[in-house]
Amino acid sequence: MSAFNEQVIEEFRGNGGRVGGMFEGADLLLLTTRGARSGREHTTPVVYVREGTRLLVFASNGGAPRHPAWYHNVRAEPRVTVEIGTPEGTVDRFAAEAVAAEGAERDRLYAEQAGRDPAFGAYQAGTERVIPVVVLRRDAGLSDPSRRAAIAAHLVEVHDGLRAELAALREGLAAPGLRLGPGLARHCLAFCTALHTHHTAEDGVFDQLRERFPHLADDLDRMREEHRVVARAVTELEALLASGAAPELLRPDVERLAAELEAHFAHEEARLLPVLTDGEATGAS
Numbered sequence: 001m002s003a004f005n006e007q008v009i010e011e012f013r014g015n016g017g018r019v020g021g022m023f024e025g026a027d028l029l030l031l032t033t034r035g036a037r038s039g040r041e042h043t044t045p046v047v048y049v050r051e052g053t054r055l056l057v058f059a060s061n062g063g064a065p066r067h068p069a070w071y072h073n074v075r076a077e078p079r080v081t082v083e084i085g086t087p088e089g090t091v092d093r094f095a096a097e098a099v100a101a102e103g104a105e106r107d108r109l110y111a112e113q114a115g116r117d118p119a120f121g122a123y124q125a126g127t128e129r130v131i132p133v134v135v136l137r138r139d140a141g142l143s144d145p146s147r148r149a150a151i152a153a154h155l156v157e158v159h160d161g162l163r164a165e166l167a168a169l170r171e172g173l174a175a176p177g178l179r180l181g182p183g184l185a186r187h188c189l190a191f192c193t194a195l196h197t198h199h200t201a202e203d204g205v206f207d208q209l210r211e212r213f214p215h216l217a218d219d220l221d222r223m224r225e226e227h228r229v230v231a232r233a234v235t236e237l238e239a240l241l242a243s244g245a246a247p248e249l250l251r252p253d254v255e256r257l258a259a260e261l262e263a264h265f266a267h268e269e270a271r272l273l274p275v276l277t278d279g280e281a282t283g284a285s
Helices: 003-014 069-076 103-116 118-125 145-174 182-212 214-242 247-278
Strands: 028-034 041-051 054-058 079-085 091-100 133-138
Touching: 003 028, 003 041, 003 079, 028 054, 028 069, 041 069, 041 103, 054 103, 069 091, 079 133, 103 118, 103 133, 133 182, 145 182, 145 247, 182 214, 182 247, 214 247
Parallel strands: none
Antiparallel strands: 028 041, 028 079, 041 054, 054 133, 079 091, 091 133
């Protein structure tokens, strides 16, 4: 590893994913791969783009005639480790699968990156090789039955916790003569934040569920749409909270959110729990 990379990695880890110098303001992650020949781990800072739940990295190597070493490594062993900065100023570290985009998808993704950053257009123009685009997906461990069972248990635990929080919120808003004090407002916002975090995490797993359980494709599309519907309801509730609306104005939004959430939770549990607890990759619906 070069001294420059070592410095960037140290600064990244010590500063919540932020670095200065030539990478200041850039979206940067640390990619740890296993050497295709040596078998040793190597960590490389790379620029990334977020596309939905996927992270995209580009094996540009500054337009050099050869692919960077990390690209050869992920072709030999696609299981990698990713470190990425969070809005809270911490570094999120997780296992991921690295897969090279191919054909028309690769061309689209690279063209979009060149449009965002003309340097990538110059890199491709300066070399005869086709610069790969690598897609990083968080590894949910779906190939391991015990891991799937743990995911199923966690899903139920989170759903039950959110149900209890929502029930307490509804009960609080139903109290006669209630005024929206700071405590109740914080409760509302904490619930909204927890719900958003849960659905964001689920969206990150859905692509892997689709690949392992193709018969769930339609159900997963419906669940994503339900996430969007719930997100809109949460945004409206947060706007009412910010405006200082009276509890009687909040109650209809909370009741609508409760109905949408219960239907969504029930659908997820009915379709996902069976395949997570005892399903196979080719299981039928």
